[in-house]
Structures are given as C-alpha cells and as structure tokens.
Amino acid sequence: MSTIAAEYQPVRVEADLDEPLSRWLWAVKWLLLVPHHILLTALGIGFLIATALAFPVIFFTGRYPRWLFLFSTGVLRWTWRVAYYSYGALATDRYPPFTLGAVPDYPARLFIDRPEHLPRGPGLLLSRLRAFPQLLLLVLVGLVFRLVWWIGGLSAVLALVALTILILSSPAAALLRTGHYPRSQFRSLVALDRWAIQLLAYLFFLTDALPPLRPEGAGRSGGRLHTFLHNRHHRPPGSGAPAVSAR
Structure with missing residues (x-):
C-alpha cells in the first residue's frame, strides 16, 4: 500500500484510489451527475447564506454557530x-451519495474540526489577508485567461480551455488506453484538490488554519498521529486497505 499521510490539520481531505475503474464511464459522468449539480447549485446558495448568517456571530463572539458550521461543512463534503467521482479526480466509479x-x-x-475560537472584530477580516498570496495566484490565473481573450479572441480562449480540460482529465486518457490510473497523477490531483478545499x-x-501556498506541500509524508487517529476512528470495521490513498 502506498499512502500519503499529511500532518494533522483541522481540515482533512482524504482520498482512496478506488480500483478497478471503468475504461469508459468517465465519458458519461457529466450526464450522470446532473441531479447532483442541480442540488449543489441550491446548496451553494445556502452555503453563502449560512456564511452571511454566521459572520456577525463570529465577528462578535469568535465562535461559528454549530448548526451553521455542520451545514457548511456538509456542503463542502458533498462537493x-x-x-472526486467526476473530473476533479476521476478516481472512483462509486456514485456519490x-x-x-x-x-x-x-x-x-x-473532516473539518469546528474551531474553538476564531478572531473577533476587525481581526476576523484582517486575518483573512493572510490568504493574499493564494488569492493572488488565483487572480493571476484569471488574468492569463483574460489576456488570452484580448490577444486571440474567443478561439484562443476556447483552445486554452480545451487544453486545460485535457490536462486535468488526462487520467481518462490513461484509463482508456491501459485501464489503470497513473499513481503520480493521482497524488498531484488530490494535492491540488486538497489545497483548494482547505483554502x-x-x-x-x-x-483559522491557512493551507500552504504550494498544493504539493499538503501531500508530503508524515503525521503518524493523524494516521493512527484516522485508522482508529474513521476506518469502517472489516474494511480492506486501499491500494493507494491520499490523506
């Protein structure tokens, strides 16, 4: 078994490569997920409303209301x-519940641990400025797309989008050719997904734990304590060990 066990973090994104995988199912997953996308659109709006309701409570008390926290965490978990089932990783064919x-x-x-205390007052907003490098990275990606639009017009943007999709969904190409998921790509995609969710x-x-700027930093080996805790509390009784996992 090959395992990526990250140091303990309050936001833990875990993934098992669920083989064997179908060679062709990835081509229709976008259609199979239509019900999920409809529900997640509504849940996404609810997520923003829950954040707006929680903000004044956090601002004055430094505590995230439990029921709103559970809802918001659930939306991220569902997403x-x-x-993971679709084009964020394509690493399982088990339909998401x-x-x-x-x-x-x-x-x-x-798994997200509800923080005991968050910054209060203006410090709450000022603390989010620590994410400026990560946000700057996202802005730069957006500017690249905008620049391509200015230079090459719609055809260039569509070409760039197609290239991006090809890169991100390249496990599909490997599955189609060989029926196997490339291990190195699994680790890279999960590390990127983990960074985005933690951010x-x-x-x-x-x-209140800011993820590292480099996505691969979240996937380095280590964390015996977290591995022990996960194996003890989160693994179902009698379940077999996955071939490859990213934690």
Missing part, C-alpha cells in the same frame, strides 16, 4: 465527493 453527512466508507472523505474553508471562516 468533494462529486468532484446524496447526503451532507460523513460517509466513512466512501473513497473521498472530508475555501479558510476564506469562509470554517477554520
């Missing part, structure tokens, strides 16, 4: 399962 709750035996899992959790006040 991660859908992304329709639930906000944790599903410990699903190949993609997300979202930080920006929306679900945690």
Whole structure:
C-alpha cells in the first residue's frame, strides 16, 4: 500500500484510489451527475447564506454557530465527493451519495474540526489577508485567461480551455488506453484538490488554519498521529486497505 499521510490539520481531505475503474464511464459522468449539480447549485446558495448568517456571530463572539458550521461543512463534503467521482479526480466509479453527512466508507472523505475560537472584530477580516498570496495566484490565473481573450479572441480562449480540460482529465486518457490510473497523477490531483478545499474553508471562516501556498506541500509524508487517529476512528470495521490513498 502506498499512502500519503499529511500532518494533522483541522481540515482533512482524504482520498482512496478506488480500483478497478471503468475504461469508459468517465465519458458519461457529466450526464450522470446532473441531479447532483442541480442540488449543489441550491446548496451553494445556502452555503453563502449560512456564511452571511454566521459572520456577525463570529465577528462578535469568535465562535461559528454549530448548526451553521455542520451545514457548511456538509456542503463542502458533498462537493468533494462529486468532484472526486467526476473530473476533479476521476478516481472512483462509486456514485456519490446524496447526503451532507460523513460517509466513512466512501473513497473521498472530508473532516473539518469546528474551531474553538476564531478572531473577533476587525481581526476576523484582517486575518483573512493572510490568504493574499493564494488569492493572488488565483487572480493571476484569471488574468492569463483574460489576456488570452484580448490577444486571440474567443478561439484562443476556447483552445486554452480545451487544453486545460485535457490536462486535468488526462487520467481518462490513461484509463482508456491501459485501464489503470497513473499513481503520480493521482497524488498531484488530490494535492491540488486538497489545497483548494482547505483554502475555501479558510476564506469562509470554517477554520483559522491557512493551507500552504504550494498544493504539493499538503501531500508530503508524515503525521503518524493523524494516521493512527484516522485508522482508529474513521476506518469502517472489516474494511480492506486501499491500494493507494491520499490523506
């Protein structure tokens, strides 16, 4: 078994490569996920409303209301399962469940510890400025797309989008050719997904732990304590060990 065990973090994004995988199912997953996308659109609006309701409470008390925290965490957890099944990773063919709750035996899992204390008052907003380098990176990516639009027009943008999709979905090409998922690409994609989820959790006040700027930094080996805790509390009884996992 090959394992990526990250040091303990309050936002833990876990993934098991769920083989064997179909050689062709990836081509229709976008269609199979239409019900999820409809529900996630509504849940995304609810997520923003929950954040707006929680903000004044956090601002004055430094505490995220528990029921709003559970809802917001559930939305991110649901989104991660859908992304993992579809083109965020394509690393499982098990259809994602329709639930906000944790599903410990699903190949993609997300656990967020509710923070005991968050910054209060103006410090709450000032603390988010620590994410400026990460946000700057996202802005630069957006500017690249905008620059290509200015230079080459719509055809150049569509070509860049097609190239991006090809790169991100390249496990599909490997599955089609060989029937196997490339291990190195699995680790890279999960590290990128983990960084994006941890950054979202930080920006929306679900945690006060800022993820590292480099996505691969979240996937380095280590963390015996976290591995022990995960094996003890989150692994279903009698379940077999995955061939490859990223934690």
